[in-house]
Amino acid sequence: NAATPWWRDAVFYQVYPRSFADANGDGEGDLAGLVAHLDAIAALGVDALWLTPFYPSPMVDGGYDVADYTDVDPRYGDLGDVDRLLAAAHAAGLRVTIDLVPNHCSSEHAWFRAAVAAAPGSPERARFLVRDGRGPDGAEPPTNWGSVFSGASWTRLPDGQWYYHLFDPTQPDLNWDDPAVPEEFERILRFWLDCGVDGFRIDVSDALVKDFDAGDTPDGSPVIPKGADSPLHEHYRRFRRVMDDYDGDRMAVLETGAPAEDVALLLRPDEMHLAFDLALTRARWSAPALREAVEEGLAVSRLSGAPATWVIENHDLPRAVTRYGNDVELAGEYVPEVEEELPEPADAAAVLARGTRRARAAAVLLCALPGAVYLYQGQELGLPEVEDLPDEVRQDPVFHRTGGAARGRDGCRVPLPWADAEPPYGFGPAGSSPWLPQPEVFADLTRERQEHDPGSMLALYRELLAVRRATPVLRRGTLDWLPGDDDHVLTFRLTLDGEGAGEGEGAGGSAVVVVNTGTDPVALPPGEVVAASVPIDDLLAPGGALPGDAAAVVL
Numbered sequence: 001n002a003a004t005p006w007w008r009d010a011v012f013y014q015v016y017p018r019s020f021a022d023a024n025g026d027g028e029g030d031l032a033g034l035v036a037h038l039d040a041i042a043a044l045g046v047d048a049l050w051l052t053p054f055y056p057s058p059m060v061d062g063g064y065d066v067a068d069y070t071d072v073d074p075r076y077g078d079l080g081d082v083d084r085l086l087a088a089a090h091a092a093g094l095r096v097t098i099d100l101v102p103n104h105c106s107s108e109h110a111w112f113r114a115a116v117a118a119a120p121g122s123p124e125r126a127r128f129l130v131r132d133g134r135g136p137d138g139a140e141p142p143t144n145w146g147s148v149f150s151g152a153s154w155t156r157l158p159d160g161q162w163y164y165h166l167f168d169p170t171q172p173d174l175n176w177d178d179p180a181v182p183e184e185f186e187r188i189l190r191f192w193l194d195c196g197v198d199g200f201r202i203d204v205s206d207a208l209v210k211d212f213d214a215g216d217t218p219d220g221s222p223v224i225p226k227g228a229d230s231p232l233h234e235h236y237r238r239f240r241r242v243m244d245d246y247d248g249d250r251m252a253v254l255e256t257g258a259p260a261e262d263v264a265l266l267l268r269p270d271e272m273h274l275a276f277d278l279a280l281t282r283a284r285w286s287a288p289a290l291r292e293a294v295e296e297g298l299a300v301s302r303l304s305g306a307p308a309t310w311v312i313e314n315h316d317l318p319r320a321v322t323r324y325g326n327d328v329e330l331a332g333e334y335v336p337e338v339e340e341e342l343p344e345p346a347d348a349a350a351v352l353a354r355g356t357r358r359a360r361a362a363a364v365l366l367c368a369l370p371g372a373v374y375l376y377q378g379q380e381l382g383l384p385e386v387e388d389l390p391d392e393v394r395q396d397p398v399f400h401r402t403g404g405a406a407r408g409r410d411g412c413r414v415p416l417p418w419a420d421a422e423p424p425y426g427f428g429p430a431g432s433s434p435w436l437p438q439p440e441v442f443a444d445l446t447r448e449r450q451e452h453d454p455g456s457m458l459a460l461y462r463e464l465l466a467v468r469r470a471t472p473v474l475r476r477g478t479l480d481w482l483p484g485d486d487d488h489v490l491t492f493r494l495t496l497d498g499e500g501a502g503e504g505e506g507a508g509g510s511a512v513v514v515v516n517t518g519t520d521p522v523a524l525p526p527g528e529v530v531a532a533s534v535p536i537d538d539l540l541a542p543g544g545a546l547p548g549d550a551a552a553v554v555l
């Protein structure tokens with residue numbers, strides 16, 4: 001109804017600023033480029049933006065190594081650009097959410113520099129997770145835990161103590177048991193809320209508190225208490241009190257790679273509003289896998305009372321077109337696992353065509369799931385993963401720390417193609433060279449080309465988002481599975497009573513969503529086909545049926 005907070009069923013568009021649009025021609029995207037192209041995002045029909053970090057950073061981890069939480073990296077502009085972005089976005093009806101990185105900062109952050117310079121036991125060191133080592137001279141790290149980016153998670157300081165980093169050695173973890181840390185993050189939250197941001201995506205939100213007393217683990221994985229009694233929740237209650245101090249409905253989404261049970265424990269009504277559930281990103285293109293992932297998202301929602309949150313792409317994962325085209329399933333762990341599984345594509349064009357067909361069907365599914373939806377820039381263009389980046393240009397620490405064993409995440413971060421037949425494809429001024437080279441295949445996938453092609457991925461996303469907006473049952477309905485050929489077809493009904501529909505949106509009603517991951521066509525239920533991944537006219541022909549690798553929504 002009219003009182004439903006906006007974020008419960010919003011569509012968020014994730015902007016990776018370095019790769020969105022480059023206004024000043026230095027090869028890297030910037031906030032001015034984003035402002036200049038806001039109309040393209042608004043025209044897509046989304047409700048909000050999520051910007052990945054744009055703060056001053058040495059950019060070892062794409063900006064998730066923050067050197068100053070309340071400023072803008074000069075490569076992206078300055079605080080004036082943030083004001084201009086907020087004003088322009090709000091004028092276009094878009095909310096703006098930003099990334100908060102509380103688990104770790106950059107080793108270039110003033111606090112860490114001070115900690116390195118200070119003595120063991122000093123208040124400067126207390127802000128980080130610094131410990132004495134084990135064994136003779138403390139030469140052994142305090143635990144055997146490994147870092148997410150491979151290698152050890154402890155690095156030695158010049159005086160012999162060790163500091164903990166869940167990710168790269170240049171990303172020291174903050175000590176949330178030291179009151180200075182939550183206090184500083186309250187200041188940071190207020191700074192951005194005062195600027196007018198509408199919400200936050202909280203990076204690695206489940207890992208702020210570690211249990212070092214647990215000591216070594218059999219597989220070297222860290223011990224991170226996430227349960228109901230973890231001090232974590234005190235921190236999020238504080239975040240929430242700060243956010244509730246502000247007018248309007250500011251929101252936060254927890255980022256976590258955790259399984260559903262843990263995600264549900266993490267979310268509480270007096271804490272953060274949403275949590276990512278990345279199950280869909282891990283499902284391969286098969287009805288049972290997709291059904292299980294949807295179930296998982298719904299279970300989190302049932303257990304927590306928060307809306308489900310649906311994602312198929314982000315800046316950490318191979319693009320959906322490539323995953324589905326190759327039949328790749330993402331292992332729960334991290335990027336390296338994916339790389340092992342990626343088969344050599346027999347025929348790149350065939351893989352692209354198949355992946356695109358499936359990604360179109362996945363788009364229909366995504367936009368017909370009740371709850372909040374996150375899209376990643378370029379997903380609406382059907383961009384494939386760029387798999388052949390030369391080693392010299394790769395930046396991701398996942399690539400570098402594994403000695404190249406894992407290709408890392410650069411392939412989904414290649415600057416967007418906007419227009420023209422050759423690089424930089426309108427990403428920056430003619431003659432500029434994007435920080436990652438764009439592949440030839442981008443020539444066929446520019447936004448400009450797709451604007452004029454009713455059969456394009458862009459046209460499909462626009463249509464889907466318009467239908468979603470006009471059809472409350474797709475955003476807020478209750479989902480029930482319908483029987484069918486479960487191995488190859490995903491069929492569910494969404495229902496919504498009149499009260500659940502928003503003011504002026506008419507009665508609730510019902511819809512049936514059919515996703516065919518098999519090869520045999522399936523009959524559609526009677527009704528009006530309002531959206532499909534294939535031309536709707538084909539489905540309306542006498543005897544029309546939904547072909548393989550396709551999806552439709554029937555009212």
Ligand code: ISL
Pocket residue numbers: 061062064065101148167203204255256257258315316333334
């Ligand atoms: O912690 C994990 C597995 O143990 C991951 O799934 C984790 O949730 C994920 O790696 C978090 O990613 C985010 O933080 C990283 C950054 O490199 C990613 O780009 C960001 O999305 C470190 O800040």
